[in-house]
Structures are given as C-alpha cells and as structure tokens.
Amino acid sequence: MGIGAFFNSLYAFLFGGILGYHLYDQITLPGQPEIEFRQFSGYIDIDPDAGRSLFYYFVEAQNDPLDLPLTIYLTGGPGCSSVADSFVGIGPFTTTNNARALKINPYAWNKDKDLLTFLVKWFEKYPIFKFRDLYICGLSYAGHFAPLLANSLLLFNNETKSERFNIKGLALGSPVLRYKLDVIAQYELYASKGMISHKMYHKILKQCNETNEDNYSNDSPEWSESCEHVMNKALMTAFNVSSVLEANKMRFDIVRNPCDGKIEDLIAGKEVTMVVGGIDMCIPNRADFYFGIPEVQQAFHGNRTNLVYKYSGCFQNSGLNYSIADKHVDMLPTLKEILEHSVPITIFSGEDDGAVPMIGTLRHVKKLASEMNYTLTKDEAWNNENKEGGWLYKFGDLLTFMSVKGANHHVPLSKPSQSLYIFENHAFFNIIYTFIFGGIIGYHLSDQIGTLPGQPNVNFRQFSGYIDVDPNAGRSLFYYFVEAENDPLSLPLTIWLTGGPGCSSVGDSFVGIGPFTTTNNARGLKRNPYEWTKVSNMLFIDSPIGSGWSYSNTNSDYQAGDVSTNDDLVVFILKWFQKYPIFKFRDLYLGGTSYAGHFVPNLANTLLQCNTESKSLRFNVKGVVLGDPLLRYKLDILAEYELYASKGMIPKNLYKQILKHFNGNDEDNYYDNPTIWSEAFQQAMNKAEMIAFNVSSVVEAKQRQFDLFRTPCDGKFEDLCSGKEVTKIINEVDMCIPLRTDFYFTLPEVQKAFHGNRTNLSYQYAGCFEKSGLNYSLADKHIDMLPILKQILEQSIPITIFSGEDDGAVPMIGTLRHVKKLANDMKFNLTKNEAWNHENKEGGWLHKFGDSLTFMSVKGANHHVPLSKPSQALCIFTNHD
Numbered sequence: 001m002g003i004g005a006f007f008n009s010l011y012a013f014l015f016g017g018i019l020g021y022h023l024y025d026q027i028t029l030p031g032q033p034e035i036e037f038r039q040f041s042g043y044i045d046i047d048p049d050a051g052r053s054l055f056y057y058f059v060e061a062q063n064d065p066l067d068l069p070l071t072i073y074l075t076g077g078p079g080c081s082s083v084a085d086s087f088v089g090i091g092p093f094t095t096t097n098n099a100r101a102l103k104i105n106p107y108a109w110n111k112d113k114d115l116l117t118f119l120v121k122w123f124e125k126y127p128i129f130k131f132r133d134l135y136i137c138g139l140s141y142a143g144h145f146a147p148l149l150a151n152s153l154l155l156f157n158n159e160t161k162s163e164r165f166n167i168k169g170l171a172l173g174s175p176v177l178r179y180k181l182d183v184i185a186q187y188e189l190y191a192s193k194g195m196i197s198h199k200m201y202h203k204i205l206k207q208c209n210e211t212n213e214d215n216y217s218n219d220s221p222e223w224s225e226s227c228e229h230v231m232n233k234a235l236m237t238a239f240n241v242s243s244v245l246e247a248n249k250m251r252f253d254i255v256r257n258p259c260d261g262k263i264e265d266l267i268a269g270k271e272v273t274m275v276v277g278g279i280d281m282c283i284p285n286r287a288d289f290y291f292g293i294p295e296v297q298q299a300f301h302g303n304r305t306n307l308v309y310k311y312s313g314c315f316q317n318s319g320l321n322y323s324i325a326d327k328h329v330d331m332l333p334t335l336k337e338i339l340e341h342s343v344p345i346t347i348f349s350g351e352d353d354g355a356v357p358m359i360g361t362l363r364h365v366k367k368l369a370s371e372m373n374y375t376l377t378k379d380e381a382w383n384n385e386n387k388e389g390g391w392l393y394k395f396g397d398l399l400t401f402m403s404v405k406g407a408n409h410h411v412p413l414s415k416p417s418q419s420l421y422i423f424e425n426h427a428f429f430n431i432i433y434t435f436i437f438g439g440i441i442g443y444h445l446s447d448q449i450g451t452l453p454g455q456p457n458v459n460f461r462q463f464s465g466y467i468d469v470d471p472n473a474g475r476s477l478f479y480y481f482v483e484a485e486n487d488p489l490s491l492p493l494t495i496w497l498t499g500g501p502g503c504s505s506v507g508d509s510f511v512g513i514g515p516f517t518t519t520n521n522a523r524g525l526k527r528n529p530y531e532w533t534k535v536s537n538m539l540f541i542d543s544p545i546g547s548g549w550s551y552s553n554t555n556s557d558y559q560a561g562d563v564s565t566n567d568d569l570v571v572f573i574l575k576w577f578q579k580y581p582i583f584k585f586r587d588l589y590l591g592g593t594s595y596a597g598h599f600v601p602n603l604a605n606t607l608l609q610c611n612t613e614s615k616s617l618r619f620n621v622k623g624v625v626l627g628d629p630l631l632r633y634k635l636d637i638l639a640e641y642e643l644y645a646s647k648g649m650i651p652k653n654l655y656k657q658i659l660k661h662f663n664g665n666d667e668d669n670y671y672d673n674p675t676i677w678s679e680a681f682q683q684a685m686n687k688a689e690m691i692a693f694n695v696s697s698v699v700e701a702k703q704r705q706f707d708l709f710r711t712p713c714d715g716k717f718e719d720l721c722s723g724k725e726v727t728k729i730i731n732e733v734d735m736c737i738p739l740r741t742d743f744y745f746t747l748p749e750v751q752k753a754f755h756g757n758r759t760n761l762s763y764q765y766a767g768c769f770e771k772s773g774l775n776y777s778l779a780d781k782h783i784d785m786l787p788i789l790k791q792i793l794e795q796s797i798p799i800t801i802f803s804g805e806d807d808g809a810v811p812m813i814g815t816l817r818h819v820k821k822l823a824n825d826m827k828f829n830l831t832k833n834e835a836w837n838h839e840n841k842e843g844g845w846l847h848k849f850g851d852s853l854t855f856m857s858v859k860g861a862n863h864h865v866p867l868s869k870p871s872q873a874l875c876i877f878t879n880h881d
Contacts, residue, residue, distance in 0.1 A: 025058075030295050032102045037062050041300045044121045053815060054118045057300070058126070059659060071135040072149070086728070094283055097271035102290075108248030113152070127489050133168040140356065140409065143175025144326070147334045154341050170338060171346045174356045174409050177331040177364045180211050184766070185360025186251065187234055195238040204230050213367045218329050238354075251354040253408035277406070279414050279850045332368050339372055339398050346400045348422050350407030350414060351390065358403050362393070369395035384421045447481075447579070453749045454524025455516065460485050460533065462515075463534050465755045466549075467579075469571040474553025477572045477757060478542040480506040481580070482515055482533050492587035492622065494536045495573070495603075499594025499630065501776040503768040504548030505540040506754075507609075508593075510741045511767075512866025512873065514538065520725035522740035523747075530870035535878045537583070539576070543569055543599065545772030549756040561777035565601040573607075573619075583750075587622045593864065594810065597629025598780070601788040609796050624792060625800045625877070628810045628863050631785040631818045634665050634675055639814025640705065641688050645812070647708065649692040658684050667821040670786075674779045692808075705808040707862035717764075731860070733868045742766050786822050793826055793852050800854040802876050804868060805844065812857050817848065823849035838875045 025042035037060040043053040049797030071366040096102065123129065138146035153165040176182055184205070191201035197397035209229040211217065223231070235247040249258050259282035261272035265290045267402055274281045335345060337383040347365055349358035369376070380400060382392040385732055390403040402422055407415040407494070447465035460483040466476040484491045496513065498505040510516055513532040532538055542548030544565040546558055557564075577584045592600040607619040630636055638659065645655035661681035665671065677685070689701035703712055717728035720743045728735045744750055745765040751757040763771040789799060801813035828850030836856060844857040856876055861869040
C-alpha cells in the first residue's frame with residue numbers, strides 16, 4: 001500500500017484509532033454503581049501450545065489515568081486469586097451485604113518466567129502503558145512472586161535494548177520472605193501476647209531448628225515428629241480450638257474470629273456480615289459468592305474452562321501442586337539485587353497478623369539493611385487521620401518498613417484507610433490485578449461525550465470542551481476529538497482546521513470527514529461511511545475565536561489575524577497535550593481546507609521551529625495536507641475569472657478586461673501588500689460573477705461560486721423546526737448537509753452533550769459565523785504562503801494539496817500553478833503526471849514533484865471535496881500509489 005496524503009510510499013496508514021487499550025476486554029460488572037473509570041479483564045495466553053493462560057483484571061486510576069503510574073498487584077497462597085482479592089480491600093468495589101451487587105470502596109487504591117511473558121504480551125494489548133512508570137506490589141506469598149518478577153524485569157532491561165520496563169518501586173504487604181523463620185515467629189508472637197506459654201515457645205525452639213537471621217538456609221527442613229506435635233499443640237492452644245485446621249483459619253487475625261456466615265444464606269438472598277473491631281470479616285466470603293455468579297463470570301470474560309468446582313479466592317480443588325521447597329527459598333538476596341538497581345522497597349505488616357508476624361518481618365528487613373550497609377534514618381510513629389497508624393523504620397533512602405496498628409494479615413481489608421495512606425505516600429496508583437498461581441490508557445474523562453443526541457452505537461470515544469488559551473483575557477478555543485475507529489493507540493493524530501476565517505472545524509467535521517452526518521430531519525445522526533476516523537485520531541479545533549463556540553471576554557481579541565491565530569493554536573496544542581499526554585509523542589499530521597491554507601502551514605512551521613529551539617519539547621510532525629487552500633489570495637481571485645472564461649460562463653473579453661486591471665501580479669511577481677481594487681476593476685469583477693451564475697446580485701453569486709454546477713440548498717430552518725426532512729441531492733451530493741448540521745448544533749441538548757456554548761450565544765449557530773464580532777485582518781489574506789510551505793519542505797515534511805475541479809472559490813487551475821512555482825523554487829522535478837483512479841473510475845489528475853510535494857485534482861468535486869466527493873477524499877487521505 002502506498003502512502004496517503006502524507007506518507008509518500010513510507011507508511012501503509014496515515015493516521016490513527018481507545019488509546020492503547022484493548023476494547024474487547026472492557027467490562028461492566030453486574031450490580032456495579034456508576035463510575036468514571038474503566039475496567040478491563042481477560043486472558044493472556046502465555047503458552048498457546050500448552051494452553052497455559054493467566055487471567056487479569058485491570059482498573060484505570062480514577063483521576064488522570066494517563067499521567068499516573070501502573071502498579072502490578074499479586075496475592076499469595078500460593079493459589080489465591082489477586083482478582084478476587086481486589087474486591088476485598090484495595091480494588092474499586094466491595095460486595096453489598098447480600099453479595100448480589102457492588103458498592104464503591106472508599107479506600108480503593110486506584111484513586112489517583114510466566115509473569116515476564118504475561119507482561120510482555122499484556123503490554124502488546126495495552127501499549128499506552130509500555131513506557132509508564134511501573135510499580136510492583138503484592139501480599140503474603142507474593143513476597144516471592146513480586147520480587148522475582150521485579151528482578152526478572154530489571155535483568156531483562158540489562159539484556160535487551162529494544163524493550164525496557166520502567167520499574168520505580170516495589171511494595172510488599174505481610175510478605176513471606178524467610179519461610180522457616182516466619183513459622184517460628186508465629187509462636188514467638190503467640191507467646192508475647194500470652195496466647196501460649198513461654199515454656200511452650202522455648203520447647204518449639206528446642207524441638208524444631210536453630211535457624212536464625214545469620215545462618216538461614218534454603219534447604220527445606222524436615223520437621224521432626226516431636227516438632228510437628230508441639231507446634232500443632234501450640235497452635236490449638238493459641239486459638240483455643242480442638243483442631244489444627246480450625247486454628248490455621250484463625251491465625252491470619254489473632255484478635256478477630258473468621259466469618260461464620262454460610263454460602264447457603266447468600267444463595268437464599270440473605271445478607272451475610274460479621275463486623276468485629278470495625279472490620280466486616282465476611283467480605284472475602286461474599287466476594288467468593290459474587291465471583292461464583294454466572295453473569296459475573298460472563299461480564300469478567302472469565303472462567304472459559306468452566307470450572308467443575310465452586311469459585312474460591314484460594315482454590316483447593318484446582319490441582320495446583322506448588323513446590324514446597326520453593327517456599328523455603330530466602331528472598332533477601334533477590335531484594336538485595338533490586339536495591340542495588342536503586343529501586344526503592346516498602347514493606348508493611350499488620351501488628352495483629354499471626355500468619356506472617358510483623359516481628360519476624362522486621363528482623364528480615366533489619367538484616368537486609370545491614371547487608372546493604374544502610375543506616376537507620378527514621379524510627380518513629382506514623383499517623384493517619386490524626387490517629388497512630390503504626391511504626392515507621394527507614395533505612396537509607398531506599399528501604400522502608402511500616403507496621404500497621406490493629407491490622408491483620410490482610411492490611412487492606414482490616415485497615416483500608418491506613419493501607420491507602422501507605423500506598424499513596426509511595427506513589428503506587430494505576431492498578432493491574434492478575435490471577436497468578438494465587439494471586440495479579442491519556443484521556444481527560446471530564447471532557448468525554450457520553451452519547452450525542454440521536455447518535456448510533458459506536459466502538460470509539462469522543463471528547464469535546466474548551467482549552468483556555470488566555471485565562472486572564474477569558475479567551476478559549478473549543479475542540480472536538482474523536483478516536484480512530486480501530487487501534488487508536490497505534491495510529492497518528494491529525495489536527496484539522498477549517499477556513500473562513502470564522503468557520504467552525506467542529507461543525508465541518510459533520511459535513512464530510514467526521515464519524516457522523518445528520519439525518520434528513522437534523523434531529524439525529526447516522527454513520528458517515530467515509531469518515532476519516534477509519535484511519536486517524538482526529539482533533540478538530542474552532543479557530544480563531546469567534547469560530548464555532550470559541551470565544552473571548554476581551555473585545556479587542558476579535559481583531560484577529562494570522563499571527564494571533566497561530567499564537568493561540570500553539571498554546572492550545574501545548575495545553576491539549578497536557579490533557580491528553582498519550583498523544584504527546586505520537587506522529588502528528590496537520591490538515592485543513594480553504595483559509596486553513598494559512599492556518600495549517602503557519603502552525604506546522606511554528607511547531608517545527610519549536611523542535612529546533614527546544615530540547616525538552618518536540619512535536620513529531622510527519623506531514624501537511626491542504627484541501628482547496630488559499631495560498632496567494634490575489635492570484636486565486638484572478639483564477640476565478642480565468643476558470644469562468646474557460647468554462648464559457650463569462651465572455652473572454654470580460655476576463656481580459658479584468659486581467660488588464662490586475663496590476664501585473666503573477667506567479668513570479670507576487671506581492672504581499674494589500675491591493676485596493678479600483679472602482680472600474682471592482683465593477684468588472686461584480687459583473688463577471690453575476691453573469692457567470694446568471695443571477696442579479698453579487699451576494700447570490702458569491703454563494704454559488706463554491707460549486708460551479710450544483711446550486712446551494714434552498715431548504716429553510718423553519719422546515720426543520722417543524723420536523724420536516726430537508727434534502728437537495730444534485731449529482732449524488734446532498735447540498736443540504738451543511739444546513740442540517742447548523743440546525744443540529746443549534747439544539748440545546750446537542751450543545752449540552754458537547755459541553756459547548758458556555759457563553760450562551762445570542763445568535764443562531766452557523767458553520768461560518770457572521771455575527772460573532774470577528775474582524776479578521778484583510779491584509780493577512782494577501783500574505784504569500786509559498787515561503788512558509790518552502791520552509792516546511794526544507795525540513796523534509798511531505799505536503800499534499802488537493803483541489804476540486806468544480807471549485808469556483810479557489811480554483812484548481814490557480815492552485816496548481818502555485819504548486820508548480822513551489823516545486824520550481826525547491827528544484828523538485830516532476831516525477832508523476834497521470835490520472836489517478838478510485839473504485840475503477842477516474843478520480844482526477846496527479847502531479848508529483850520530487851518525493852515530498854503532491855498535487856491531486858478531484859473530478860466533480862467542489863470547494864468542499866469531503867462533502868462533494870467523500871469517497872475520493874478518504875482515498876487521498878489514506879492511500880494512493
């Protein structure tokens with residue numbers, strides 16, 4: 001496939017369309033409340049040949065998800081589900097008391113070798129996060145999973161130049177780090193709390209092993225029969241129960257009993273709760289029940305293997321036989337390697353955790369600090385919401401340990417506020433949960449358009465709103481942004497401007513190149529089969545102020561010109577990229593029609609100059625496309641009468657009379673200075689225009705000059721107000737589309753959906769406003785744009801220009817001469833001069849100069865090529881050989 005308007009044989013597609021997200025995995029869960037963030041879940045096939053897949057659940061941060069980092073969250077077991085665990089304490093939801101629906105979690109953390117394969121493939125699905133700051137977090141046995149993953153990613157960074165994981169930190173909650181010592185610490189804790197006698201604790205030390213922090217070994221111990229016996233007895237004594245199984249269930253919280261609710265009660269529709277010490281201990285049970293509901297599994301795109309056993313947060317029937325030997329592996333050497341890469345580590349433990357006690361974990365951390373030669377820099381209480389949160393130990397700059405007062409093994413469940421505090425103060429924000437053994441995109445959501453009135457269903461998103469380019473003056477530009485229909489994160493961004501000056505690019509997007517056109521009664525929308533969003537992310541900007549819904553509170557701002565317009569556009573783009581940072585380094589194309597022949601080249605040249613002058617800022621400009629552009633105003637006017645004469649619309653002697661008065665301007669002698677036409681010259685031009693279109697007024701003639709052969713729409717607003725359909729189809733072109741668009745944009749519900757018209761205009765919406773007060777510089781219209789185009793070409797930026805052959809406003813014959821003059825100045829040779837075809841029909845004529853300059857005429861098209869020949873316009877934009 002050849003390039004489209006900008007690529008010139010280097011790229012198959014020109015532009016772009018969700019943004020680095022995988023739409024097929026987006027979900028809405030049964031019974032969930034309304035939210036302003038998105039969720040995704042599904043499988044990543046890490047070994048298709050073996051049929052091995054990992055399940056994940058990804059939640060956007062609630063605010064600014066494109067600015068915040070990504071956190072990978074793992075749960076332990078081994079064999080517990082991180083996905084289900086996300087509904088127990090740190091995810092956006094918890095279940096209602098009957099487990100049939102969801103409610104918002106006020107302490108959600110998304111406020112602000114299998115694993116390595118999984119991540120590589122996950123980033124292929126969600127490339128927006130590929131170079132995002134990455135944090136890895138986990139609980140319990142994820143004290144193995146998370147460090148091993150982090151270290152693997154760091155080693156991967158060292159071994160490859162093509163990929164890089166931007167790891168910024170590791171957080172571990174109640175982690176298993178030195179298993180044998182963690183087991184012994186359980187009984188030390190029970191003795192310190194008076195749950196067993198000190199005599200029994202010392203008997204365990206004597207009967208079991210003599211391992212300590214200084215001589216820890218990875219070798220799996222074979223507990224002696226006497227050791228097993230005394231530990232089991234101590235465990236049952238500690239929790240005052242008669243079975244080891246029951247005691248094991250209770251050791252995760254030495255203060256609170258486990259939930260005594262039953263699944264049968266939930267099945268019967270009853271509420272199941274058990275609040276102890278301010279904590280509902282039945283949340284995990286309800287989460288298990290919720291995940292067992294078929295419609296929940298369907299919404300999650302989960303359970304594609306149709307499990308034969310009941311869902312459980314920690315599966316016992318899955319067949320997983322995790323290596324016992326691996327549980328004994330010492331994780332301190334791995335944590336040491338991570339710290340040696342200057343990656344900070346935060347470890348936190350619940351003070352009431354009887355499974356992996358805080359006293360043991362703190363000793364591990366102190367041992368690690370000693371081996372790293374880190375000094376203790378903080379040893380103090382930490383507070384949350386004016387209450388003691390626990391104790392903080394800081395070693396050097398990279399290693400932190402925090403105990404959490406009153407928390408059990410699952411800190412986010414038992415102390416969610418304190419847990420969130422730890423998380424927020426260590427910069428872990430965007431969260432991804434993945435179902436691993438047992439426990440795992442740059443938009444401004446407030447500007448997202450829910451659905452436009454009368455809009456059909458679509459699989460892309462739309463955004464619109466204001467960018468305040470000068471808050472002090474109250475000057476703001478309005479925009480409409482549409483994702484590309486497919487793969488928006490891989491495709492470029494195109495900025496599209498319309499001429500006038502004073503015409504609305506946003507309104508113009510509904511006339512030919514945007515995703516919609518109006519229905520015949522202008523009360524609804526239908527899909528545009530030739531939408532340019534098939535191949536691009538499109539950004540439409542109403543510029544200058546006084547166009548569309550763009551405005552200023554300062555009257556003098558309406559005295560506008562090319563310089564002020566360009567200055568505002570540059571500020572707009574800088575601020576827009578702050579709102580949508582995902583596009584900041586995307587391939588960027590600039591396009592527009594008519595007087596945008598000034599706007600677009602000026603903007604492109606300024607952005608290229610910014611690239612030269614700034615090291616921190618770079619716009620990835622890849623091409624410029626101009627439709628029927630005003631480039632040399634005086635010569636474009638003269639070309640009108642040349643065209644009329646060539647078509648027999650005016651006598652040739654009248655054209656010669658006009659030419660005689662034209663002061664000798666030609667392609668080799670063009671002057672920027674404004675020309676004051678003589679009275680005789682003006683009379684000759686007026687006479688020629690009225691003769692050309694066989695009308696009695698100059699105003700009517702000027703309305704006709706945009707299309708030589710089709711008459712304008714004669715429908716009225718009154719007809720649309722009364723509910724009638726208004727159309728006028730001539731040679732396959734509905735000339736009433738612009739009128740219906742104006743009416744649609746007048747509807748209050750449309751303006752509300754667009755977040756537009758915040759100044760409550762006192763006049764009726766029109767695609768090209770006459771009552772906005774805009775007084776655009778007449779002198780600037782005369783500026784020669786060829787020098788600017790030349791500067792753009794000198795930076796190897798390709799330019800494509802296309803013109804409708806039936807355009808009487810900016811005739812093709814004049815524009816082609818400008819292009820030939822530009823090619824001559826650039827010393828570009830003519831490399832192609834041939835007809836171009838579209839859908840097995842002649843599309844027009846193609847002129848190619850060198851590698852970077854292309855001109856294409858469009859047969860049968862008027863001044864607005866996308867309106868009159870939409871299929872051909874899309875063809876030009878996308879692909880030509």
